[in-house]
Amino acid sequence: MEQYTLNLIFVGATFALYIGIAIWARAGSTSEFYAAGRGVHPVTNGMATAADWMSAASFISMAGLIAFTGYDNSTYLMGWTGGYVLLAMLLAPYLRKFGKFTVPEFIGDRFYSPTARVVAVVCLIVASVTYVIGQMTGVGVAFSRFLEVDNATGLYIGAAIVFMYAVLGxxxxxxxxxxxxxxxxxVAYTIPAIFISLQLTGNPIPALGxxxxxVASGQPLLERLDQVxxxxxxxxxxxxxxxxxxxxLFTMSLMxxxxxxxxxxxxxxxxxxxADAxxxxxxxxxFIALLYLTAPAVGAMARLNLIDTVYPNGTxxxxxxxxxxxxxxxxxxxxxxxSFQDANGDGLIQWYNAGSADFAATAxxxxxxxxxLTVNRDILVLANPEIANLPGWVIALVAAGGLAAALSTAAGLLLAISGAISHDLIKGQxxxxxxxxxxxxxARIAMAGAIAVATYLGLNPPGFAAQTVALAFGLAAASIFPALMMGIFSKRVNNKGAVAGMLAGLIVTVVYIFLHKGWFFIPGTNTFTDADPLLGPVKSTSFGAIGAVINFAVAYxxxxxxxxPPQEIRDLVESIRVPRGAGAAQDH
Structure with a gap:
């Protein structure tokens, strides 16, 4: 069977599954639309959270960034994993105990201010829209190769699928x-990794491989990779x-x-x-660990395979x-x-670090x-099975997996955006x-509008999927995280402080990231780069941590x-933290 046909079968079958589930689980009330009726089992929710969390950045882009940079890009692993632990320990149970539908609703009630709620909506939309661009970028990359359509067409198809199951369900x-x-x-991530680990090291567990x-050189794999x-x-x-x-700073910003x-x-x-939270x-x-423990191996092995493809004779x-x-x-x-451009006209593919002064004489x-040779880093995980000559069904499975990763997170982000607009802005204000x-x-109209905006912006992303996502994390770090932490753990922070802090953190970070880099959400003006940052070594993707410090300082x-704050608000903060009646959450 031809590869294209296999791709269509695997991708089409998974899309049919997603749409079928959405029809079966159609939301009939606002409680079901915003919070699934608060009836999701913890194991089910853990798996859904893992899918929501492991986006196109994790599945498609992260291993590619690690592959092309190595140890320095392990910050993505450390920041994202550490941040999830931070979320699980410090925020999730307390926010669930508060019993609201959305993050802006919590901020509005805790800081007893409609203005705080509106500002939180703005912060949420800015961070979430930036994040969803990375997912749409991943959708375009996956579709452009495996369904043999151009990037724009791939984005439109992905947007249509998300529209059908997210807006409906x-x-x-x-x-x-x-x-x-x-x-x-x-499954799509680990099966190719197992095959490739067996090929290169004889070990079926990629993290150990x-x-x-x-196998080919007899050297330790990382030593061989360092050498070449x-x-x-x-x-x-x-x-x-x-x-x-x-x-x-970058690790902290991600966390x-x-x-x-x-x-x-x-x-x-x-x-x-x-307790279920x-x-x-x-x-x-x-569930997240299954992928994150595998990603470093995928990156290293893909880089070695790519070099061996260009230099097949062992030298x-x-x-x-x-x-x-x-x-x-x-x-x-x-x-x-x-792409390939023959600079010296010899018909051979030279791929090396042309910017290295030490290698210039050798070249x-x-x-x-x-x-x-120019290789987009976002293609590496998707191309990995082809590079390793794995069976066609594995290649098709990876296509379906990459799209699943991008679409799952896109749906979660769109839900957050639509909830903020319909529940916090329209109903709340x-x-x-x-x-x-x-x-x-x-809520459904807001989500449809968010899908349209995300698709438009996805046509001209500011960087690789993981880089775009890193910008979104910086925005969330500078604006939302401090407000949540102070809202739960400080009785002294009032409405004026919260609003001032969120605005200060968001504005400073937006100015540093976007205006300095010249990217204004306009196709054709994609100039994002982390080179030559304004503040010495602090890159745009790392500035979120500084924005958070500014937020905390201004708020206090x-x-x-x-x-x-009024006494009833201080009592409310105390009731959130103290586990009285922890068996049942406060629902109102």
Whole structure:
């Protein structure tokens, strides 16, 4: 059977499954649309949370970023995993005990201020829209290769699928769809990794294979990888080469951004009890670990396989002829995500670090006039089975898995956006007397509008999927996370302080990230780069941690300069933290 037909079968079958689940679990009330009726089992919610969490950035882009940079990009693993632990321990149970539908609703009630609720809506939309762009980028990458359509067409197809199951099913439909998507994505991620680990090291467990011997050379796998990348002028794969201070800030930005992401937080509103929120978090960590322990091995092995493809004779001095390139390279060239430009006209594919001063003399001696191969990092996981010559059904499975990862997170983000608009903005501010039926309709319209905006912006993302997501984490870290932490653990922070802090953190971070980089959500003006940052070593993707500090500082200064919160608010904060009646959550 042809590969294209296999791809259609696997992707089509999973899409039919998602839509079928949405029809079966159609939301009939606002409670079901926003919080799945608060009846989701902790194990089910843990699996859905894992799917919501492991986005296109985790499935498609993260291993590619690690593969091309090595140890320094392990910050993605450390930040995202550590942030989830932070969320599970410090925020999720307390927010569930408060018993609201959305994050802005909690902020509005805790800080006794409609203005705080509106500001929280703005912060949520800015962070979530930026995040969803990364998911749509992943959808476009996956579709452009496996269904042999251009990137724009792939985005439109993905948007249509999300529209059908997210708008129809709401949180109830999305929850059970995400369970199915988790099963698809984790199988799709681990099966190729097992095959490739067996090929390269003889060890069927990728995480262990990473530290095993490379079969072809007899060297430890990482030692062999270090050797070949350095022979081509690249930095040592296992070495630390970036600025340590920025690495720390970036990890912190990802951690606290994770804990402030509304689309993950609202998952903990779907369980019956506070204790179930804690169990959900534990199960989610188990399910997330299955992929995150595998990702470093996938990145390292993919980089080694890619180098061995370009230099097939075991030496980095003899590159492959362009006319002899394997079929997988030809397939990805069609998408425009892999390209070759013959700089010296010799018909061979030279791929090396042309910016390395130490390698310049070697390159000149070999007659190389520049690195001739351009590989988009987002394609590496998707191309991995083809590079390793795995069976066609594995390639089709990875296509379905990549789309599942992107669509599951996109649906969660769109739910957070629609809830903020319909429940917090329309019902909470503009029309408090709106009927439940009208509110449900407004939520669906808001989600449809968010899908349209996300698709438009996804046509011109500011960077690789994981980089775009990192920007979203920075925005959430600077605006939402401090407000949640202060709302739960401080009785002194008042409404004026919370509003001032959120605005300060958001504005400073937006200015640093977007205006400095010249990216204004306009196709054709994609100029995002982390090079030459404004504040010395602090890159745009790392600035969220500084934005959070500014948020905390402004909130405390303003709060201490103004009146204390009312006694009933201080009592409310105490009731959230003290586990009285922990068996049943407060629902109102």
């Amino acid at each position: 709401g949180m109830k439909g999305v929850t059970y769809t995400q369970v199915a998507q988790y099963c698809v994505l984790i 990473l530290f095993s011997d490379h 990348v350095q022979e081509l002028g690249f930095a040592e794969y296992t070495g630390h080469h970036s600025n340590t201070f920025d690495m720390f 606290i951004g994770t804990a402030g992401l509304p689309h993950v937080i609202i998952r903990f509103f779907t369980v019956p009890k506070v 804690r169990w959900s978090a534990g199960w989610a960590l188990v 980095t001095e003899a590159p492959i002829a362009y006319d002899d390139r394997p079929e997988w390279m030809q397939n990805w060239e069609v998408t425009g995500l892999l 000149e001696e070999r007659g190389w006039a520049g690195s001739e 503009l029309n408090p007397n709106i009927s439940e039926k009208a509110e449900l309709l407004s 200064l303003v709060s201490n300069a103004t009146d204390e």
